[in-house]
Amino acid sequence: MNRRVSSIFAWHLVLAMGAAIAASPVLAAEFGPVKQMEVDANKAALGKRLFFDPRLSGDAAISCSTCHIPAKGFSDGLALSKAYPGSDGFRNTPTLINAARKAAWFHDGRIGTNLNDVTRESITETYSMNMDMRLMQERVKQDPVYVKMFKKAGYGEPSNGSIRKAIPEYLKTLTSRGAPFDAGKMSDAAQRGFDLFKGKAGCAQCHSGSRFTDDAPHNTGVPENPDIWSDPKRHLTYVAFGMFMGIENYMNIRRDVGAHIRTHKADGSDIGKFMTPTLRELTYTAPYMHNGTIKTLEDVVAFYNRGGGSDGNKDPRIKPLGLSKEERANLTAFLKSLSGTPLTGPEHVWKEKINVNYAVIEDWLEQKN
Ligand code: HEC
Ligand code: HEC
Known part of the structure; x- marks a missing residue:
């Protein structure tokens, strides 16, 4: 409930900002290349693996990359998105390139706080990945690769809180580059x-x-x-x-x-x-x-x-x-002319196979962390 209330306040701020921008004359100088964002490489590498890992969804069937496909500009080529198995989506999947710079997220702008909240919503909503944060944490802890990566990223033991930080850090690496418009190579x-x-x-x-x-x-x-x-x-x-x-x-x-x-x-x-x-x-x-x-x-x-x-x-x-x-x-x-080089190389895509088999965790609600 608090989240909803606080994002309503943020929303008014966004509206006020939008009005301020609309009132100012549009200057050609505003249209420069999108600047790369500063990122922590180890946190972003961890976020990248999580983004491509289906174990983050309730039945381990879909990952963020099921809908946000790198070769399709991190959208999916469909008019309306897929959804958690058993349901289907009602909105077009937006690109995630440059999305870390947005002031409000989703087509309706309903989240005006930060990407941590957007990530939480993407993981937990029933129609999206339908995952319980505590179960996700236990599954991630089972994987020795993650245990190492969380440590290296400075997070200590895998936790749902750090998962929601690492994914946004990865999203910050998705920045447009190489568009003819930026290179001064327009026809x-x-x-x-x-x-x-x-x-x-x-x-x-x-x-x-x-x-x-x-x-x-x-x-x-x-x-x-x-x-x-x-x-x-x-x-x-x-x-x-x-x-x-x-x-x-x-x-x-x-x-x-x-x-x-x-x-x-x-x-x-x-x-x-x-x-x-x-x-x-x-x-x-x-x-x-x-x-x-x-x-x-x-x-x-x-x-x-x-x-x-x-x-x-x-x-x-x-x-x-x-x-x-x-x-x-x-x-x-x-x-x-505003489209650039695809972000499909190992810098932006987790290429190694992820073993999605995991041991069933009895009593995961009672796990002590
Ligand atoms: C089942 C398909 C699907 C999956 C899985 C999915 N997304 Fe999305 N994503 C969407 C759709 C559709 C929207 C737009 C929803 C809306 O406007 O209500 C969206 C919106 C977003 C946005 C906001 C973009 C913008 O321009 O406002 C971000 C960020 C995002 N997703 C990140 C993620 C992350 C991170 C994951 C994994 C934890 C994920 N998504 C999993 C389909 C998906
Ligand atoms: C009043 C504000 C406004 C003006 C003026 C405007 N747009 Fe848009 N544009 C929008 C909005 C809002 C959407 C999203 C609408 C939706 O999703 O239903 C949009 C969507 C788009 C899209 C689709 C992008 C995508 O990823 O789905 C393109 C392309 C586009 N506009 C190009 C243009 C062009 C070209 C012009 C001038 C001829 C223009 N727009 C004028 C507000 C505007």
């Missing part, structure tokens, strides 16, 4: 697209800074993904989520309320707002939007050119743009 078409992006097309009003996001939620009128309501496994997951999150009328509602989960505005004007996503690494992360309803970047540009979707609460800055065919192609070329 002429992409360069003209960048001018449109900052000018006539108005994209930079929300997609600003080195990650191309203001870290704030907006309503662009993206239509619902009907699969969430027609597929019982997805629908049940959404109902469970709605119940935990306090969505009014969660049994009957047939839409993803988005940032309303955090702000709960009585007039519902926050319904259908989603966090502005980064525009980096898009060539690896199709399909797009919080529910994967737009398949290609060409289609995204066509969507904006039409003036977005239809929604009573749509942001007034989303309006028909009247871009010519050539201008649309230039804008798409620009978006493609």
Whole structure:
């Protein structure tokens, strides 16, 4: 409960920051490369192994990397994500590249504190990895490789608290690099697209800074993904989520309320707002939007050119743009120039086999630590 309350406060801070950014003129200088973050190498190496280890899920069937796949920019190529065996997801899996720099996480921005909390939610939610933190700790302690790695990382004995620190440390290593945009190697078409992006097309009003996001939620009128309501496994997951999150009328509602989960505005004007996503690494992360309803970047540009979707609460800055065919192609070329070298080498991916067999722990709740 405390976590929810404290993240509500953090959320207001995020909103205030978003407003401050929106009010300032967008300067070209804001669009530099994403800076590498300082990381502790031993802690990050441990976090990397944990990220690829299915023993962190309740039935040892899925790991973080089941959904966040390195070759797909740490997303999964699906419109809507998978979920814990027996259920199915209702949101598109976002990239984790540069995610350590975000001000609020998940498509609705419901966690505005830190990656430790995001990691906890990812591990424990029933529809995600459905794991009990105490059981996870006991399983990790069984593995001599981990015992060594935790020691080397300065954590002492494996504990659930240090697992939630080590994974974020690894996530900090996932930083974009090598994009033609950063290297000054954009094609002429992409360069003209960048001018449109900052000018006539108005994209930079929300997609600003080195990650191309203001870290704030907006309503662009993206239509619902009907699969969430027609597929019982997805629908049940959404109902469970709605119940935990306090969505009014969660049994009957047939839409993803988005940032309303955090702000709960009585007039519902926050319904259908989603966090502005980064525009980096898009060539690896199709399909797009919080529910994967737009398949290609060409289609995204066509969507904006039409003036977005239809929604009573749509942001007034989303309006028909009247871009010519050539201008649309230039804008798409620009978006493609923001993707860099894939993070698929051993520096970012745990390549050694992880033996997922473990001895069943009797009375794990009674383990003394
Ligand atoms: C079953 C698929 C699945 C698994 C397993 C999974 N994730 Fe995710 N992850 C998602 C989806 C889907 C979202 C977006 C959820 C939302 O918006 O409600 C997400 C969101 C995130 C985010 C927020 C990104 C952003 O841009 O706001 C982070 C960070 C993250 N996951 C890390 C992890 C870590 C660490 C693990 C392992 C402990 C993990 N995930 C396991 C599917 C998964
Ligand atoms: C009013 C703020 C705003 C403006 C202006 C805006 N966007 Fe967006 N953009 C968003 C939000 C919010 C989303 C996420 C919507 C969702 O998930 O439902 C988004 C999503 C996207 C995505 C999908 C990314 C992904 O990973 O799913 C792309 C690409 C994109 N925008 C490009 C553009 C371009 C190009 C323009 C200019 C023509 C533009 N945006 C203008 C706020 C904005």
